[in-house]
Amino acid sequence: EVQLVESGGGLVQPGGSLGLSCAASGFSFSTQSMTWVRQAPGKGLEWVAFISGGSDTTDYAESVKGRFTISRDNSKNMLYLQMNSLRTDDSARYYCAGAIWSANDDYWGQGTPVTVSS
Amino acid sequence: DVVLTQSPLSLPVTLGQSASISCRSRQSLRHSDGNTYLNWFHQRPGQSPRRLIYGVSNRDSGVPDRFSGSGSGTDFTLKISRVEAEDVGVYYCLQGTHWPLTFGGGTKVEIK
Numbered sequence: 001e002v003q004l005v006e007s008g009g010g011l012v013q014p015g016g017s018l019g020l021s022c023a024a025s026g027f028s029f030s031t032q033s034m035t036w037v038r039q040a041p042g043k044g045l046e047w048v049a050f051i052s053g054g055s056d057t058t059d060y061a062e063s064v065k066g067r068f069t070i071s072r073d074n075s076k077n078m079l080y081l082q083m084n085s086l087r088t089d090d091s092a093r094y095y096c097a098g099a100i101w102s103a104n105d106d107y108w109g110q111g112t113p114v115t116v117s118s
Numbered sequence: 119d120v121v122l123t124q125s126p127l128s129l130p131v132t133l134g135q136s137a138s139i140s141c142r143s144r145q146s147l148r149h150s151d152g153n154t155y156l157n158w159f160h161q162r163p164g165q166s167p168r169r170l171i172y173g174v175s176n177r178d179s180g181v182p183d184r185f186s187g188s189g190s191g192t193d194f195t196l197k198i199s200r201v202e203a204e205d206v207g208v209y210y211c212l213q214g215t216h217w218p219l220t221f222g223g224g225t226k227v228e229i230k
Contacts, residue, residue: 045210046217101155101214106169
């Protein structure tokens with residue numbers, strides 16, 4: 001059974017940092033490109049970041065570029081999102097997902113909530 | 119960035135009737151590799167999104183054949199025939215032809 005389990009969300013003050021993790025199981029993680037997608041309360045879906053299977057390629061939404069860093073550890077089947085200089089508009093549920101744009105198998109975690117507030 | 123415009127924003131439907139959701143792009147979503155990277159997702163209240171359709175018209179495994187996708191270039195449609203109660207929620211289109219990836223704003227389907 002495919003599982004993506006996010007962790008690390010919580011409450012942080014503006015300007016602070018937070019690191020999210022996503023534990024993957026049930027599929028060939030190292031060969032799968034992965035993404036982070038977020039959803040602000042009551043709002044739609046927003047793509048945040050992408051990383052290729054071998055970590056050679058990454059890409060970010062303009063809104064997070066220079067502040068967020070996506071990474072992975074294929075030896076541990078783990079995906080990460082390091083978020084720095086957080087702003088109130090970064091508050092959202094953050095989903096770990098697979099190659100959502102492609103025809104590859106569809107994988108989504110349950111999401112982890114991030115609240116940026118003083 | 120490619121803007122995807124979904125319509126309608128809200129779609130009240132009667133059980134057993136059909137429903138159609140439009141997703142329009144200002145530029146063609148046909149990639150130079152010949153593929154069109156347009157997918158449809160369904161998100162039930164309180165749940166994670168789930169893909170229904172990939173590559174415009176290919177149904178994911180386990181998706182009822184009541185769901186169908188069509189379109190080309192800049193205009194795409196998701197059709198739900200014989201709407202059931204479990205179909206409520208928000209539907210999103212996503213394009214992956216032109217990076218960054220972009221989602222449509224969503225269409226909320228509810229039962230009348």
